[in-house]
Amino acid sequence: MAMSEESGSAKTAIKMIQEAGARATAARLTVLRILLSADHALTHSDVEQAASAAGDLIERVTLYRVLEWLVDQGVAHKTLGLDRVWRFNAHHEAISNHAHFNCTDCGRVYCMESLNPVFAITLPPHFQLQQADVSLQGLCPCCTD
Amino acid sequence: MAMSEESGSAKTAIKMIQEAGARATAARLTVLRILLSADHALTHSDVEQAASAAGDLIERVTLYRVLEWLVDQGVAHKTLGLDRVWRFNAHHEAISNHAHFNCTDCGRVYCMESLNPVFAITLPPHFQLQQADVSLQGLCPCCTD
């Protein structure tokens, strides 16, 4: 049986969605594929542009809902950039705690998947810690001279 | 010479602004005093409410500009909450690197001044690190049962 023109990540995208026990709609597949093939976290409008560039235009609100849905399903996750814009990322592997790198020049956000800094913290009384995130700032490979 | 009805932080607020070599306007003093007397970081509207509660109402845009100005002067600093809203904080002491604690229940943000977690990070090639921030999530004293 011949493989369709969609190879690699395509199959994975469908699987990831079906494993969530939900409908693999065109919008969800398109968005997840875009996220999976990106090397950095994408904004709503990054995804919108990527989709329409590929001929799959997705309605604004649908896109917002799909992105949020992917996060709820645990298939993607989001981070807030310093420009107050959410950026989304999907991983082939299970998502573990990791740091995010914000480029101060181009604004791109990268997930540093293998980077899970550990540190000891002692909070003042009556604070209950649930989670700790590390956010890094600097220049990304695109913006290094 | 009798002390005016403004004690403690009032004097400090004036000093802090004058040391920046700028005009100590009513709006700046009011805002800085409010920030100095808060035990957590305040949003624009937190400050607006606090000011008008004290009878000093400040125009929306002026408030935005004053807050930004205080940050530029190094007198205050701001952090982005998970609700995409900036929160401002002023310190009597010089501002050093510190972690921020976000309450997942009430949304308040606290500066953990004495908490400066250190950790080792090795970035992928061509990433140039400039700064690292730690953001903590959990329940604050107000929200702990």
Place this chain on the structure above:
DNA sequence: AGGATTAAGCAACTCAGTTGCGTAAAGGTC
């Protein structure tokens, strides 16, 4: 006092993200 500089006030705007609601597209049942 008089002119230059800086801040405040106001209105209109931007932009990411939401909400409500009607319509279309699956899924499931017989």
Place this chain on the structure above:
DNA sequence: GACCTTTACGCAACTGAGTTGCTTAATCCT
């Protein structure tokens, strides 16, 4: 396959934080 139920999409209108431009009012300086 027709029929009904559930879920997703599409569109329009809305929200709310933060900005911009421009005019008026305070300060500062000589």
